[in-house]
Amino acid sequence: MEWKNFTLIGLGLIGGSIAKAIKKAYPRAKISVLEKDQHSVEMAISEGIIEKGLQSIEEIPSDTELLFLCTPVEWNRIFLRELAPKLSSHTLLTDVGSTKSSIMKEAEALGLSSRFCGGHPMAGSESSGYKASDSLLLENAYYLLTPGQGFPTESIEKMKSFLSSIGSIPFVMSPEEHDKSVACVSHLPHLIAASLVKLLKEEDEKGTMKKLAAGGFKDISRIASSSPIMWQQICLSNKEPILQMIAHYQDLLEEIKASIEKEEPQGIAELFRESGEYRNSMDSSAQGLIHSEYAISLHVQDHPGAISIISTILASNMVSIRNLGINHNREKGEGALQISFYTGEDCEMAKKLLHKYGFIF
Numbered sequence: 001m002e003w004k005n006f007t008l009i010g011l012g013l014i015g016g017s018i019a020k021a022i023k024k025a026y027p028r029a030k031i032s033v034l035e036k037d038q039h040s041v042e043m044a045i046s047e048g049i050i051e052k053g054l055q056s057i058e059e060i061p062s063d064t065e066l067l068f069l070c071t072p073v074e075w076n077r078i079f080l081r082e083l084a085p086k087l088s089s090h091t092l093l094t095d096v097g098s099t100k101s102s103i104m105k106e107a108e109a110l111g112l113s114s115r116f117c118g119g120h121p122m123a124g125s126e127s128s129g130y131k132a133s134d135s136l137l138l139e140n141a142y143y144l145l146t147p148g149q150g151f152p153t154e155s156i157e158k159m160k161s162f163l164s165s166i167g168s169i170p171f172v173m174s175p176e177e178h179d180k181s182v183a184c185v186s187h188l189p190h191l192i193a194a195s196l197v198k199l200l201k202e203e204d205e206k207g208t209m210k211k212l213a214a215g216g217f218k219d220i221s222r223i224a225s226s227s228p229i230m231w232q233q234i235c236l237s238n239k240e241p242i243l244q245m246i247a248h249y250q251d252l253l254e255e256i257k258a259s260i261e262k263e264e265p266q267g268i269a270e271l272f273r274e275s276g277e278y279r280n281s282m283d284s285s286a287q288g289l290i291h292s293e294y295a296i297s298l299h300v301q302d303h304p305g306a307i308s309i310i311s312t313i314l315a316s317n318m319v320s321i322r323n324l325g326i327n328h329n330r331e332k333g334e335g336a337l338q339i340s341f342y343t344g345e346d347c348e349m350a351k352k353l354l355h356k357y358g359f360i361f
Contacts (some may be wrong), residue, residue: 001162003026005029006019006029007054007068011040011070012070012128012130013125013137015035018138018166020049020133021168022166023048023135025166030051031049032061034059037129038053057086065091066092067092068096072230073102077103080106080112092158093112093117094116094145094159096121097118098238099238103118104148108148113148114150114155115151117155118144119143121138121142123137136167138166140167141168143163144173144178145159146172146174146178147172179241180241183245187238187245188249191246193224194231200217256268294347295341296338296339296347296361298310298337298354300337313357314354317349317353319346319350320346322341324339324340
């Protein structure tokens with residue numbers, strides 16, 4: 001199917017990335033956007049990504065085939081209520097929110113079950129806004145779909161076909177299964193990461209721990225640097241599944257605490273053995289909900305010009321460096337120099353180039 005007309009409400013990181021992916025797959029498609037940040041709208045128009053910015057819901061083109069709600073969870077529900085009486089009967093609706101049960105119930109109450117399909121792209125970035133959007137953000141990322149009971153099978157197939165065409169991997173599940181799954185693989189890990197950083201702050205009276213908090217600690221706490229407003233909405237909109245996961249996690253902590261108190265080495269070893277085996281069985285070919293950090297570490301001798309040589313090699317091959325720094329804590333055998341990149345492609349190219357020049361990872 002050749003999609004021709006799209007409308008997006010919201011043009012931030014995800015909305016912008018969807019718009020760019022659409023334009024890449026369907027160059028002749030027309031994209032209209034309702035977005036309060038006029039600078040983002042003007043930028044998208046100048047880049048040839050969208051045709052026009054809208055001032056209100058009433059201006060949404062009647063020939064829109066697919067409309068994306070790309071605002072925070074609770075705002076999507078408000079927009080859905082406003083859209084219900086105004087849209088053309090042939091327009092399919094979807095959202096990109098990270099919780100699904102509440103908006104699916106809203107769609108059902110509004111009589112939109114046959115036209116609304118919940119959506120959740122499992123992709124993100126530490127940056128936000130349209131300026132951080134990228135057509136490749138959704139590529140090889142799972143894109144979860146949660147159609148209601150009244151959503152036709154034919155429409156589900158159309159959605160799946162569209163998502164495949166922009167490079168995503170469509171995955172259909174119920175709203176309840178979605179919310180339980182993301183509570184475990186995304187929401188709880190973010191809360192744990194934030195809590196670990198708070199624990200460090202409260203325990204670190206002399207500032208020594210902060211200096212040592214590199215390597216493993218920085219890896220597992222990276223996602224603590226997330227939007228407070230966004231996570232406030234996520235936690236409250238997915239309250240019950242998150243509370244269930246917290247309770248289960250507390251039980252597991254009590255088990256390992258008991259093994260340590262009783263000095264039972266078998267229980268401690270079993271935790272790491274079982275967890276390691278399961279982690280090694282995970283699919284590493286696709287993106288997950290917690291976005292990857294594209295980074296390498298190198299063993300580099302401390303002498304003048306060493307970093308300049310590396311930068312020159314990468315720059316001369318059009319590889320963009322996002323950040324560069326020294327690893328003072330190398331508890332997992334990392335190299336002294338840490339380099340991060342904007343994309344996985346740049347990271348892989350950097351590995352090949354630096355390996356060619358004899359650098360050791």
